Amino acid sequence: MVIDHINIYLGNVLHLPLWVSLLGRFVAPLFIFFIIEGFYYTHSRQKYFLRLFVGGVLMYGINLLSNILMNNTTNPYTKQFDVFYLFQGQNIFMTLALVLLWIWILDTMIVNHLHIARYTMLIIALVVIMPFIIISEGGPYELVMGLIFYLFRGNFKRISMGVTIFSILLFVHALMTYFGQVEVGSLYQTLTFDDEYMMITVLPFIYLYNGQRGGNGQKWQKNLFYYFYPIHLIIIYILSNIF
Template sequence: MMLQSLKKVSNATNLKFLAIFLMFLDHIHEMFGAFGAPMWLTMLGRIVFPLFMFLAADSFYYTHNRKAYLKRLLFMTWFMIIGNMIVSHFFTNGQVWLANNAFGAFFLVGISSCAWDLMVEGMKEKKLYSFWKGLGLFHLPILLALPALFLSGYLASENISPLMVQIIAFFIMAIPNILVVEGGDVMVYLGLLFYLFRRHRIA
């Protein structure tokens, strides 16, 4: 009886509303923690990203067009980067630099999920091309960190202009990889685990 009630309550829509509410509390602490916002606001918010990651992994499995889904996530990643830069330029409290951007992490989860499916297909149907393609795709989030590491070296220069810093920072953030996405490799691989074990759940 309790399990049936839990299934009714813990649907995707309710989980989204819960995550949005807790995210709102967490962002209050992020913006106003220096002015006395209580710590419990951000403590409640720690569950938000895993919730969104679960929902993203689940929706990626059920989408009819994975390529279009990944494109939308990538475009939203770029949109958020530009938006964060604009907001940080015009509105700042001197304590917080806006860098929240979960879409890049969702994008990498999608890439990793596609890679896993290709490797599984390759092993089951003995298709070497699919397996090696999946293996290469699986390492893409790591390999994409190399350009970010290369570009970040320029930020250490003392003669670099503030405008150039922003341009380089944009390109570093615009290439989703495990070093720059929100949550890093932990959240990306957590999302992949959600995708792999999507059938083993109570709701």
């Protein structure tokens, strides 16, 4: 993850090769995998969601401040202020929170015998949340991964098939982008830019998962990522502005 973020913001300065972007494509799917695992293991799904959601709101604030201070609020095409660019930046917290909420609602519909009125309300909730997932960081891809990990949980063979098929479709899409459009660069440039097909590299890590919690259960280990994620991005944002 750190390498991926360094590549995004400092890759040109460090003259990193284009293939570096491929190295981190397993990270977000692995986060999603453990979000689904956490969905079943957590003592409170509500607190689990709120931790991620609050982290997402915090990251929006950090991105907002960073873009204002660095004057990254102008659309490079229209040369005008764009509110979307005001909040641009990394925010996997919000993606994880929204995917968790979507899966939670879906699970409620599948597991429980609901009255038609509540069932309808939950379907509406799924539809309402969908656009927010689509515009979140990697949202469409991670939602598909979340569905695969949720529906096939505990069955590595089916998870492998689902992830492989999805990755092949994304690879075909990348090829279609290259062969179907003009001035998109070389095939190498296209495949290292439209590179979500490399999410297939998450499979070895899932295979090695033994279903046990890592570490010794201390609170700092549980909360480490919640602190590390924003801190390392703040440092990278500052370095990006300096260089």
